[in-house]
Amino acid sequence: MPTPTAPTPHPSGDNRFKLLDRAITKHQSRGDALIEVLHAAQGIFGFLENDLLIYIARALKLPLSRVYGVATFYHFFTLKPKGKHTFVLCTGTACYVKGASKIQHAAEECCKVKFGQTTSDNKISLISARCVGSCGLAPVAVLDDHVAGKMTPESAIARLKTWQEQPDEVTT
Amino acid sequence: MKLKVATVWLGGCSGCHMSLLDLDERLIDLADRITLVYSPIADVKDFPRDVDVTLVEGAVANVEHEEFAHLIRRNSRFVVSFGDCAVTGNVTAMRNGLDTEEVLKRSYVELADLTPRIPRDYPTIAELMPQARPLHEFITVDAFIHGCPPTADQIWTAVSELLEGKKPALSHVFLRYG
Amino acid sequence: MTVEDLQELAEQEQARQAKFSHRLMYCSAAGCVSCGSLNIRDMLKKALQEKNLADKVEVIGTGCMGLCGEGPLVKVLPEGTLYQRVDEAAAKRIVDEHLVQGPIVQDNVVDITHPFFAAQFKIVLENCGRIDAERIEEYIAVNGYEALARVVTEMQPGEVIEEVRKSGIRGRGGAGYPTGLKWGIVRKVPSDTKYVVCNADEGDPGAFMDRSVLEGDPHRILEGMAIAGYAIGAQQGYIYVRAEYPLAIERLRLAIKQAERVGLLGNRILESQFNFRIDLRIGAGAFVCGEETALIRSIEGRRGRPRPRPPYPSERGLWGMPTLLNNVETFANIAPIIRNGSSWFNAIGIPKSTGTKVFALAGKIRNTGLIEVPMGIPLRKIVFDMGGGTPEGTEFKAAQTGGPSGGCIPAEHLDVPVDYESLNAVGSIMGSGGMIVMDSTSQMVDVAKYFMDFCKDESCGKCIPCRVGTVHIHGLLEKIAAGKATTDDLGLLEELCVMVKETSLCGLGQSAPNPVLSTLRFFRHEYEELLKQPETFVPSGNGNDPTTH
């Protein structure tokens, strides 16, 4: 279905905006598709920068404050870039009963940041999840998108240490 | 028998005590009926035991205040939070969002006229608590006199009721913050 | 597609499956995938190739098989032999020994006569672990969409609702509102546009019932929703599913596409006059969106903040239109009810709570995993017979049902039948199906603190009692746990809990204090042991030390 106004290319020339436009067009630029579009944007860009939020607000014809309000209401959306590695600790009830809090303390101690934060060298983000649904393997962590069950504080620290000791990549 | 009354000045501006002095000629009346056993306006060093009523002005802002609050509680039959700082933290608590170090620097260094220096090396100066907090968060408080400062009339009503042996119900009449 | 086409499709698939001597079902749900079931799949395929069995034996990824603590799981059909902790060597042995020679691999076989399996009654999970969730044909081959076919060709909407009402099924999302009654209400509201919404925002931490159904048998939900749409007069359905369940989302997308392709969703379904479409809406991590008015706002692309009811969604829901909202497990029960009749369903469970309930059994218990049991089963049977009791050397202390909105059930109430009313009577709720077992090592003040930490983080912030009250309840629990609280603090805690429960706007706030209230009810001594008396006046005659300043 042709859209009434073809989106003009983003002035930055960033091709990722084309992908985003596709997602927006798929929802006919409807305001009620805001959450869907934010999902798409985060999938494409990794996180939701202010510029991106403005772009989405304009495209969906929504007030800026509503877009910001929605983006900050849902924990899935992040307005800051994530670290190179992500350590997602499940804090669901089963994991809690099996001692997830000990792992939490160990990880925070090891990385010197709290859960919900990223280390200052941008290497590791500590994230807590409410339940990853693998309760039989509690306590569970998701290490760079890989589910690891029956975690211990020691195994958590071991993994974090290997991440910390990885040399910095040369950025261009 | 005269009622033994103490007044205490913790983290506050002493405005509540000024308001107490605003009782004016009623002070003479009061003097006949109470003994002021401890007060910033009386030269008594130690907080006595078996005090009947203690009015506490100010928030609990440093470690000495906290310790003192407990002593007041043990030694007083009736403890009254006297003024908004004691009741809510009020202006004293406005520094609570700041780091204590910043607060000290601002007060003792940046705003100092003479010898800008944080007075850390005097053991007699109590350490600031991270937050100034109302009295009732530390000890059980029996009555509250509101206002910043409470008016002389409020104070007079409260004290009069206390002298009659009643727990002051003034707060409903005189309830006013600020 | 006509009803005859549907039958033909089922027969074709049955015939296709009959060509295989065996079907190897490996569990491809999140639990087993995380212990390497995909690797096991490759091993099985490789082993089959080596034995030239690739044409005779099919390898299929299925939904959750239940015994999540012992994965990866592999099931051999038609025998139904279940293997646990299948590693590479075991995978090879299953092919070499079981498939080629015949004897089952004793080292890995699971005793399915154990009460964990034997005491189950599967309706919702009947296809989980039995079919390939990614092929609509497999669902059709096991009587899938038969109920929808009957509904659109033979039944009037009123008859469908009557059948659901007579089945006695109650909402499986937690509150237990009679489903048939709800459908009837939405049907009666006059409106050209109505919606069916499936709540798949399973947010209870420690529960994964809905995810297992969505991953293992997505068409069952589509069928249930389409039947609901026909009954209430809706043409559009939405499934609101959590973003945390990527596999479920993927399978649902696929399932919708397949159903549309063969004409089981879309216009003129099965050549009737009934049109019904389903779209997915992806949640973004907010527990409160399980609350119906918040969920509706979220579908509308807004902050998921609840609003006061009435008006109820059945009257004014999505975009102001009458909306029927049920959860995954409720919809999953619909097709079997229509297929087998309400009296069949009615006979399962107990009179006021009919049918079955799926529970995610976890915590300090030997057998963790997913179970489906008839309503009214004693809790003791679940915990001890099926779950195998608490680990060696510890004692059962309590079972938490209903997650952060529920309560704990102590040992003295272990004989409580698991149904809506009985659980309420002991201060808990049925909830969506999380069941966490705690043993003598669990500190109940800590448990309450854990749930309150969850609730304060998940509070949307709209109403004051929940936004601020939960923070203070949590703070008081921390103070108590740290041994700094007095008896006055405990009094305040109780008052706050009751206030938050009675004054909060939505179900999240109204139920947030439940874990505190229920642990206080049964384990008050654990709180009291941590308290001290508030300081009071000490007359000078009593004190020895001269306390001076």
Added chain:
Amino acid sequence: MAIVTLTIDGEQLSAKDDESLLQVARQHKIDIPTLCHLDGISDVGACRLCLVEVEGWTKLAPACTTRPLEGMVVHTSTDRLKKYRRMIVGLLASEGNHQCAVCTVNNHCELQNLAYDVGLLYVRVPYLYPDKHIDASHESFILDHNRCVLCTRCVRVCHEVEGAHVWDIAGRGIDCEIISDLNQPWGSSESCTSCGKCVLVCPTGALVKKGESVAEMEKHTEFLKYIVTARRKGEWISVDTDEE
């Protein structure tokens, strides 16, 4: 619209069934405390101060979004309700940094008045003393988050009456905050028309005019009725509003 007969606090009253219990009560000089409610903008039922008891109902009902029903028996100030209202105002007081003594709306503040109405002698829960900031970037107004009670009156008046939707709420739970546009300084907002309606409807000193000193600023909410007369009266108890 129909006329129903109901009982509020022992008094038999007639009411239109498209009004709210709150409107009915106020018409009969029965005072129910409110905070998020404001005549002229939609209701959200968020502050929970107007909760009333209805005989036969298991839950308390917010008067602002509940319609009168035939035969309904309502109690607006039972001991239980009074206690809850006091606790709720206490929670609000603990949540922000409200130093009445140094507030420009001292003695003209709805929160202050509520504290007196409900008899808030002291706040029983510990003060949270949150670290909130002040936005003084707007040329005419100031936003002080310390004094915000998140009633969302500003959000609603800006959206429903001014049509600008400058304000919304960001975050969740105790971290909720009023934001302008993209959580940017108010002065840099492109959507703000500087009409000042938000300032006038704010019940506390969170939104104030610049240049007013302590206890000088009075709020004016009565302007709304001149702006919104065109709307149907019954619309105000639409609870499914476009707020946020």
